[in-house]
Amino acid sequence: MGWWTGFLEQPSRTWIAIAAVLLTLCIGEFDYATGTLVSLSAFYLLPVSLAAWFVGAGFGLLIAALCVAVWVAGSMISGDASFGGPLLIAWNGTVQFTSFVVVVFVLVKLRRLNRELESRVNERAAALTREIAERERLQHLVLEASEQEQRRIGQDLHDGLGQHLAGTAIAGQVLREKLERRGLQEAADAKKVVELIEEGVSLTRRSVKGLHPVDLNAEGLMLALEEFAATTSRLFDVKCRFVCESPVLIHSAANAEHLFRIAQEATRNAVQHGGAANIVIELNTLEEGYELRIEDDGIGVPRIPPSTGGMGLRIMAHRARMIGAGFHAARRAAGGTEIVCRLPVAIEDRLAS
Amino acid sequence: MNKRISRVFLVDDHPLVREWLTNLLNQLVDLRVCGEAAGAGKALDGIRATQPDIAIIDLALPEGSGLALIKSIKAEMPGTAIVVLSMHDERFYAERAFRAGARGYVMKGESTSSIAAAIREVLGGRLYLSPRMQAAFAERFADGDLSSLHAPAKKLSDREIEVFRLLGQGYETRRVAQSLNVSIKTVQAYCARIKEKLQLANASELLREAIRWSDAQSAG
Numbered sequence A: 001m002g003w004w005t006g007f008l009e010q011p012s013r014t015w016i017a018i019a020a021v022l023l024t025l026c027i028g029e030f031d032y033a034t035g036t037l038v039s040l041s042a043f044y045l046l047p048v049s050l051a052a053w054f055v056g057a058g059f060g061l062l063i064a065a066l067c068v069a070v071w072v073a074g075s076m077i078s079g080d081a082s083f084g085g086p087l088l089i090a091w092n093g094t095v096q097f098t099s100f101v102v103v104v105f106v107l108v109k110l111r112r113l114n115r116e117l118e119s120r121v122n123e124r125a126a127a128l129t130r131e132i133a134e135r136e137r138l139q140h141l142v143l144e145a146s147e148q149e150q151r152r153i154g155q156d157l158h159d160g161l162g163q164h165l166a167g168t169a170i171a172g173q174v175l176r177e178k179l180e181r182r183g184l185q186e187a188a189d190a191k192k193v194v195e196l197i198e199e200g201v202s203l204t205r206r207s208v209k210g211l212h213p214v215d216l217n218a219e220g221l222m223l224a225l226e227e228f229a230a231t232t233s234r235l236f237d238v239k240c241r242f243v244c245e246s247p248v249l250i251h252s253a254a255n256a257e258h259l260f261r262i263a264q265e266a267t268r269n270a271v272q273h274g275g276a277a278n279i280v281i282e283l284n285t286l287e288e289g290y291e292l293r294i295e296d297d298g299i300g301v302p303r304i305p306p307s308t309g310g311m312g313l314r315i316m317a318h319r320a321r322m323i324g325a326g327f328h329a330a331r332r333a334a335g336g337t338e339i340v341c342r343l344p345v346a347i348e349d350r351l352a353s
Numbered sequence B: 001m002n003k004r005i006s007r008v009f010l011v012d013d014h015p016l017v018r019e020w021l022t023n024l025l026n027q028l029v030d031l032r033v034c035g036e037a038a039g040a041g042k043a044l045d046g047i048r049a050t051q052p053d054i055a056i057i058d059l060a061l062p063e064g065s066g067l068a069l070i071k072s073i074k075a076e077m078p079g080t081a082i083v084v085l086s087m088h089d090e091r092f093y094a095e096r097a098f099r100a101g102a103r104g105y106v107m108k109g110e111s112t113s114s115i116a117a118a119i120r121e122v123l124g125g126r127l128y129l130s131p132r133m134q135a136a137f138a139e140r141f142a143d144g145d146l147s148s149l150h151a152p153a154k155k156l157s158d159r160e161i162e163v164f165r166l167l168g169q170g171y172e173t174r175r176v177a178q179s180l181n182v183s184i185k186t187v188q189a190y191c192a193r194i195k196e197k198l199q200l201a202n203a204s205e206l207l208r209e210a211i212r213w214s215d216a217q218s219a220g
Helices: A002-009 A013-034 A041-055 A057-077 A086-181 A186-211 A220-235 A253-272 A311-322 A345-352 B015-026 B040-050 B066-076 B090-100 B112-123 B131-142 B158-168 B173-180 B184-198 B203-219
Strands: A239-243 A278-286 A289-296 A326-331 A337-344 B006-011 B031-037 B054-057 B081-086 B104-107
Touching (some): A041 A057, A086 A186, A086 A253, A086 A311, A086 B112, A220 B203, A337 A345, B006 B015, B006 B112, B015 B031, B031 B040, B090 B131, B090 B203, B158 B184, B158 B203
Antiparallel strands (some): A278 A289, A289 A337, A326 A337
16 A cells, blocks of 8 residues: 555656556557557657656657557568568658657657746745745744833833932921921922822823733742733723632743733733623633633624724733744634633743753 | 830941931931941851840842841841841741841831831831731731641641641652652642642742751751
8 A cells, every 4th residue: 555655756766667668569469459440650759758757758769669660560470561661661650650759759858848837836936935934933033122121121120210200309398307307398398299290100000900910930920910800890880800710830931921922911901892791811720731711701802803893812822832832713612712721831831940 | 214225237238228227227316327238248257246135137138148148147146136128028037037036127228217117126126017017917927827836737637737848848749749658639628628628828938848857857
């Protein structure tokens, strides 16, 4: 079985050559047996074509010559009248041979064109694959760069502006106490200034949370999701719960951040487009890795994804791909949407060790 | 009026904060800044040299961490009280700071007017926490959470204790499963039972509780 299918897929040249010779002899024998009245000369095209297509021009011509020889010999032995004299033999043989030569030439040419076309298609396909890979790499870099920039801005806000404002608040407090000691009314204004600066610190903290939501330690994702669920419940008219059965430690900050953004996007979709009343964000450990699952009881994802828009889903899928995680979004049987992202353990462990 | 002046050492990597904190404390009659440092190493040297009554410490330091510094001070100079003044969220860090040996926690830029009060409270031998954290701690105490610090051993089965202990050592679910030679599902079932018995809301609380218990075990 094996050799046979192998033969069909990629016939070996030796086998084709042997087959062509045998076929020629068989047709010659058959031609001889059927006598002179039935012309079988067209059947010789089969071995000639096989030889020319699969083996090459030279062997094609050789088989063509063999065919002519067999045909002439058969006709002469069976006493065909048209092979009366050497001149007639030479003439008929030459005509037949010429027609075979034309066939061989055409087939060889066709074969070469075919091969060229094939290799060009392969080249294009390879180029396209390379281009797609390159584009994905670039997208990855762009997203990574923008997130890195966000982290950097967040860090700067936290360590720079936040600390500066905190120092300024202390300076304001110094002024306030001085004014109070002198019994001046302006102390109340100074107090107000301190409070305003403190509001500035709290605004800075909030911006930092938005830019850089996941704390840089392994339990950061659990804490961030817990806080995010609480904030979502408080700010919107939904019940958002974070469920985590046993500790999930994500050691790569990039992985943690992508998973958090996926949860954030899924929750935002559920609130803004899905009209959900309940959202559950789960973080699970599976035998083969980690699972982030966001379920809601809203209207569910559209059955046919919109051709325009639907960027949220696409970005989530893209984020999942970037960290080597599986992603799927579907309607739940009970109604609503489920979004599942699975991070294989090998990817996370490589970074942990 | 012969009130004793307490000496304060400042550890913060932000010069502006150090400068104005010095101004703020020095204008009070009972406090005097005796030294300051920007990093953990210099801080320890400075505190050894000046032997202050109290140290004000930021958790985020350029070299070394504030928590480690607190532990070192506690070990070397138990007489020096410690108050944390940090940008870090007190909900996540106050407890760790207290476990490391701090006696007060003030969030930078949140209650500037209570910095002096916090220092005085701690110098007076009391703890200082923001009203919000006091409420949170009180609530947990009322729920029996704090009192259960040493109780897990009584409430949990041997196998559950084993899981709890490994979690407290920073093992996560997969490694707990590997080292106990059971499936992840089994570990999750244990975790669910532990959470129920200790009344913990979710895995991050379970992890924090396990770490706290493990610390308490190794401390005593």
